[in-house]
Amino acid sequence: MRLGLSPWRLELSITRRKFATLAAALSVLVALPQLAVAAEPGKPFRVVTTFTVIRDIAQNVAGDAAIVESITKPGAEIHDYQPTPLDIVKAQSADLVIWNGLNLERWFEKFFQNVSDVPSVVASDGVQPMGIKEGAYTGKPNPHAWMSPANALIYVEHIRKAFVQHDPANAETDHANAAAYSARIKAIDAPLRQRLAAIPEGKRWLVTSEGAFSYLARDYGLRELYLWPINADQQGTPQQVRHVIDEVRKYDVPVVFS
Known part of the structure; x- marks a missing residue:
């Protein structure tokens, strides 16, 4: 799902593929x-x-x-x-x-x-x-x-x-x-860090449904935002959804992974 909120689409599109590669490799x-x-x-x-x-x-x-x-x-x-x-x-x-x-x-x-x-x-x-x-x-x-x-x-x-x-x-x-x-x-590791370095630090967000990427976010200096911490919990309450939407708008996050 993409949110047309920022000019960083190209860099983050490339980075998104890197994340997909990392997820597949791991x-x-x-x-x-x-x-x-x-x-x-x-x-x-x-x-x-x-x-x-x-x-x-x-x-x-x-x-x-x-x-x-x-x-x-x-x-x-x-x-x-x-x-x-x-x-x-x-x-x-x-x-x-x-x-x-x-x-x-x-x-x-x-x-x-x-x-x-x-x-x-x-x-x-x-x-x-x-x-x-x-x-x-x-x-x-x-x-x-x-x-x-x-x-x-x-x-x-x-x-x-x-x-x-x-x-x-x-x-x-x-x-x-x-x-x-x-x-x-x-x-x-090195190619992913290189791609992320091209994104301003304040734009390095990782927004997902489940908080499953905390270790990845820690290793690569990403700010993490998610609907729920564990998939077994729920499908997302209205409050959780509203919080994520508000944060995405507040920080102009251009890409959400779901």
């Missing part, structure tokens, strides 16, 4: 168990993730060395997903389960109690969480840590280590793929 531990459980010889290493971003990150690390599936489908509500019996079967048949943590998948811990002898990895382990600033989840960690390139590299490293531990036969492939994927993530 579209991704508590301690690993003491005993590593390796995949059975001759069988493909099977990985199940809680949602598609982590599936994409894991698939980039594994390449053709593993079968990676997501419990939730693209576009599905992640926060309050209702697992099915088939989801339990899928997780039970996996050699490794990867989840985000930071309270993103509020259903996962209870769900995983129904799965036995399958190791799991929290991809966000070690991330310095940002707190949610408003609403019912005030003070809780913002779970969208992968939107920071630096945090995305943490995700990649946790997944690489887990693959090497639980599927040592493909360790060389995992090392190489993780290095290549990390290089792609790092390559996003």
